[in-house]
Amino acid sequence: MKITELLTKHTIKLQLDSQQKEAVIEELVTVLDTAGKLNDKEGYKEAVINREKQSSTGIGEGIAIPHAKKQRV
Numbered sequence: 001m002k003i004t005e006l007l008t009k010h011t012i013k014l015q016l017d018s019q020q021k022e023a024v025i026e027e028l029v030t031v032l033d034t035a036g037k038l039n040d041k042e043g044y045k046e047a048v049i050n051r052e053k054q055s056s057t058g059i060g061e062g063i064a065i066p067h068a069k070k071q072r073v
Contacts, residue, residue: 010035025049025066044068 013031018024025048033041047068051057058064 006032006037008035011037021052022049025052028066 011032013028016024016027018027025045029038029041029045029048032038032044038044048066051068052066056064057066
């Protein structure tokens, strides 16, 4: 899947309800799942959490692009 297929007005959330890292990941994974972009919500969430443990996907100014390379999208 190309990133242009994932980044739509339905998959970008600018105002998050959560502030803790795992809660934010849950919130964003739910956005992707609701948009019909995931095959395995829990598996993808686990992959993103594991990816964050390796290195943060934060890019500064409160912006991050959490992601994982899995066949779950």
